[in-house]
Amino acid sequence: MLRLLAWRLALIPLTVLGVVTILFVIFRSVPGDEATMIAGATATQAEIDVVRNQLGLDRPLPVQYAGHIVRLLHGDLGYSATFRGNPMPRILERVPATLLLTASAIALTVAAGIPAGILAAAFQHRWPDFAVSTGVVALLAVPNFWLGMMLIALFSVQLHWLPSLGLTGPASLVMPTIALSARLIALVGRLVRGIVIEEQRKDYVRTAYAKGLARPRVLYRHVLRNALIPIVTVLGLQTGYLLGGSVVIERLFDWPGIGDLLLTAVGLRDYTLVQGITVLFVIGFLLINLLTELLYRLINPRLR
Amino acid sequence: MSAAVARVVRRRRSRGLFLPVGATLLAAFLLIALLGNVIAPYDPNAQDLLAILDPPSAAHWFGTDEIGRDILSRVIVGTRITLAIAGASVLFAGAAGIFLGLIAGHSRGAADRVITVSLDLLMTVPSLVLAIAVVSAIGANAEGLITAITISFVPSLARLVRARVLELRELDYIEAARAIGMRQPRILLRHILPNAASVIVIELSLMAGQAVLVGTALGFLGLGVQPPAPEWGAMLGASREFLEVAPHVAVVPGLAVSLLVFAFNLFGDGLRDWLDPTATP
Numbered sequence: 001m002l003r004l005l006a007w008r009l010a011l012i013p014l015t016v017l018g019v020v021t022i023l024f025v026i027f028r029s030v031p032g033d034e035a036t037m038i039a040g041a042t043a044t045q046a047e048i049d050v051v052r053n054q055l056g057l058d059r060p061l062p063v064q065y066a067g068h069i070v071r072l073l074h075g076d077l078g079y080s081a082t083f084r085g086n087p088m089p090r091i092l093e094r095v096p097a098t099l100l101l102t103a104s105a106i107a108l109t110v111a112a113g114i115p116a117g118i119l120a121a122a123f124q125h126r127w128p129d130f131a132v133s134t135g136v137v138a139l140l141a142v143p144n145f146w147l148g149m150m151l152i153a154l155f156s157v158q159l160h161w162l163p164s165l166g167l168t169g170p171a172s173l174v175m176p177t178i179a180l181s182a183r184l185i186a187l188v189g190r191l192v193r194g195i196v197i198e199e200q201r202k203d204y205v206r207t208a209y210a211k212g213l214a215r216p217r218v219l220y221r222h223v224l225r226n227a228l229i230p231i232v233t234v235l236g237l238q239t240g241y242l243l244g245g246s247v248v249i250e251r252l253f254d255w256p257g258i259g260d261l262l263l264t265a266v267g268l269r270d271y272t273l274v275q276g277i278t279v280l281f282v283i284g285f286l287l288i289n290l291l292t293e294l295l296y297r298l299i300n301p302r303l304r
Numbered sequence: 305m306s307a308a309v310a311r312v313v314r315r316r317r318s319r320g321l322f323l324p325v326g327a328t329l330l331a332a333f334l335l336i337a338l339l340g341n342v343i344a345p346y347d348p349n350a351q352d353l354l355a356i357l358d359p360p361s362a363a364h365w366f367g368t369d370e371i372g373r374d375i376l377s378r379v380i381v382g383t384r385i386t387l388a389i390a391g392a393s394v395l396f397a398g399a400a401g402i403f404l405g406l407i408a409g410h411s412r413g414a415a416d417r418v419i420t421v422s423l424d425l426l427m428t429v430p431s432l433v434l435a436i437a438v439v440s441a442i443g444a445n446a447e448g449l450i451t452a453i454t455i456s457f458v459p460s461l462a463r464l465v466r467a468r469v470l471e472l473r474e475l476d477y478i479e480a481a482r483a484i485g486m487r488q489p490r491i492l493l494r495h496i497l498p499n500a501a502s503v504i505v506i507e508l509s510l511m512a513g514q515a516v517l518v519g520t521a522l523g524f525l526g527l528g529v530q531p532p533a534p535e536w537g538a539m540l541g542a543s544r545e546f547l548e549v550a551p552h553v554a555v556v557p558g559l560a561v562s563l564l565v566f567a568f569n570l571f572g573d574g575l576r577d578w579l580d581p582t583a584t585p
Binding site: 015018019022023026027029030137138140141142143144145146149150152153157239240241242243244245247248251252262263265266267269271274275278281282285286 | 421422425426427428429430431432433434435436437438439440441442513517520521524525526527540543544547548551554555558561562563565566569
């Protein structure tokens with residue numbers, strides 16, 4: 001277990017280095033001169049040259065690349081025109097809001113998806129099953145940002161129950177969480193329904209009933225245990241959706257996270273900031289995957 | 305008939321509807337996309353400043369937007385944009401994914417390692433974040449959008465094709481083809497690709513739904529097709545400002561996106577049941 005953890009942790013910097021390199025290549029081949037952009041529209045040619053020299057943009061690309069990597073190792077992402085310097089601290093101060101949103105989305109997924117799946121399986125081919133299955137199909141087709149807009153129209157505009165903008169307290173977390181997790185709830189619900197229906201016919205379930213256990217206890221204590229591993233798998237595979245979706249949801253709800261900052265950076269053509277935040281998303285992706293694998297080994301004794 | 309058999313039959317019967325219903329819906333969308341300007345009751349860009357943010361009425365079935373344009377007409381004409389972007393990105397991603405997957409699966413050497421490692425690297429960037437980064441580098445327009453969606457889809461597709469090639473190349477009939485002196489490229493194209501086709505087609509049709517979701521999300525963020533083009537995502541992005549006073553503006557474009565994604569999902573699932581009956585739903 002510890003060896004695996006160490007091995008995986010060692011791989012993360014390598015992967016990040018690879019992604020940083022790909023991003024460096026993409027953004028250095030962008031048409032348009034970075035020095036001109038940073039110097040501003042009113043700058044003279046002499047001023048542009050000064051900026052170019054200060055940022056080292058007049059040096060050969062391999063030298064620039066090496067400098068970029070060395071600075072990164074010191075936590076310096078480069079010169080961001082938006083923040084007039086290294087944007088790292090400004091990015092990091094936005095991380096907690098994104099963590100809060102994604103963590104609560106996962107929590108809601110588990111809290112809503114598992115009971116929905118069990119309910120559908122327990123009432124197979126009857127109306128609760130029909131309702132859950134319809135909900136799954138609908139939630140997999142609806143764009144998360146549109147679901148968020150409809151929630152705002154209903155709960156903020158019509159009913160005045162929930163705030164629609166910003167991170168202002170527990171109530172402001174409700175709608176972004178629902179909008180972000182809707183797709184995941186549908187996936188987990190469908191998965192749990194399938195597993196429970198499959199497992200219900202097995203011998204150990206009959207034994208559990210035979211020794212007099214009640215149905216909810218059999219479903220939650222015995223059957224659900226076998227569903228945990230696939231649930232973790234599906235959630236792990238959806239990490240990319242979770243992080244990418246958070247960007248759109250943060251913009252819609254004016255959420256002060258890194259996704260919102262990424263879009264601001266794109267709007268301002270601040271490529272340093274765009275690359276820095278993208279790398280941060282990659283690190284988040286790798287850490288969540290690592291966590292998934294550890295969880296896997298925790299709940300599956302065969303892998304220990 | 306035992307209970308288990310009855311269950312399977314019932315499942316087949318209800319799931320058997322997926323493919324025809326999905327195909328019919330997609331055909332309807334295609335027809336609307338082709339006829340767009342002909343069947344739209346109004347010019348999608350005609351402004352009527354006397355009818356700003358009007359709720360649905362007999363004249364404007366789905367109401368009007370912030371400068372008095374007919375929402376129904378804009379949604380109808382916008383169908384072509386969304387379908388074209390989804391179709392083009394899926395085709396390009398399909399071509400690139402098949403090419404890279406075949407090469408990687410076939411060579412098993414250095415080329416395989418280079419392709420696999422770079423695709424794995426790309427897969428660590430959440431696809432929407434990757435698409436946003438690519439669009440910010442290339443530019444916010446239809447070409448940038450198609451490139452961005454294509455790049456974010458290629459890795460998983462190439463991996464799928466590679467896995468299928470690795471699985472097929474060990475089979476007897478491939479060995480037989482090699483034994484009679486058939487060349488590798490010919491074996492790949494004539495014997496391996498046709499047997500990988502069903503897996504690829506299923507994946508592509510499910511990806512088309514995702515392409516619609518990513519494309520409209522980028523449009524919503526202002527990073528896709530630019531206004532005044534009646535792109536569904538961009539329409540939703542513009543309607544965000546008027547959600548307080550005129551929520552109806554946001555309803556129909558969102559329903560259109562959902563229905564199109566639903567059609568692709570249904571079609572893909574139905575295709576899987578039809579072509580690959582052993583797969584678990």
